[in-house]
C-alpha cells in the first residue's frame with residue numbers, strides 16, 4: 001500500500017510503498033477514506049518530541065471502512081466505518097487505565113507517533129479505542145473531531161461551567177478553537193473568542209457563533225457582535 005512517511009525529521013513526507021498491515025488480537029484494519037492533519041503531526045515529523053519510530057506514518061484523525069479484524073475483535077465488524085485517534089491503545093491494567101484515565105497511561109501507544117497512523121491507504125486501530133462513526137456524519141466532518149474535537153470538548157466538560165456562563169476560548173480560530181466555539185454554543189455558553197484575527201477569521205468566528213471577539217492583534221482590544229463588552 002501507499003503511505004506518506006517521515007523518513008528523516010525536518011524533511012517533507014515521502015510517498016512510499018509499504019506492507020499492508022495485518023490486524024492481530026483486538027486490532028482492526030480499515031481502508032482510509034479521509035485523514036485530518038493535526039499540528040501534532042508537524043511536531044512529530046519535525047522530531048520535536050524525539051524519535052520513537054522511523055520511518056513513521058503520521059496521522060491520528062483517520063476515518064475508514066473496516067476490511068479485516070483480529071481474532072479477538074468482538075465490537076467492530078467488517079464494513080463498519082471507524083475513526084482512529086491519537087490514543088491508539090493503552091495497557092488497560094495500570095491504576096490510570098482502571099480509573100478511566102487511559103490518556104495518562106505510561107504504556108499508551110499513540111497513533112502516528114509510536115505506531116503508524118492514517119496518512120496511508122490503510123490504518124490499524126484497536127477496537128477498544130477506535131470510534132464508530134455515526135451515520136449522518138460525513139468522513140470529512142468526523143476526521144477533525146477525532147483529535148481537535150475530543151480535545152476541545154473535554155476541556156469544556158472539565159471546566160464544568162454552568163449553562164449560560166461566559167467561556168473564554170483562547171486561539172479561537174485555530175483547529176481546536178473553532179470547534180470549541182461550536183461545542184460551547186451548543187452547551188449554552190456565552191463565548192468570548194480570543195485570537196489574532198484577520199478579516200476572514202473574524203467572519204468565520206462570528207459565523208460559528210462567538211458572542212464577543214477580542215482581537216489580540218489590534219490596539220483596540222474589543223470588537224463585539226451583539227453588545228458593548230466592558
Ligand SMILES: [Zn+2]
Pocket residue numbers: 038039040041060086147148
Ligand atoms: Zn492531534
Ligand SMILES: [Zn+2]
Pocket residue numbers: 090091092093094095096097102105106107108
Ligand atoms: Zn495503563
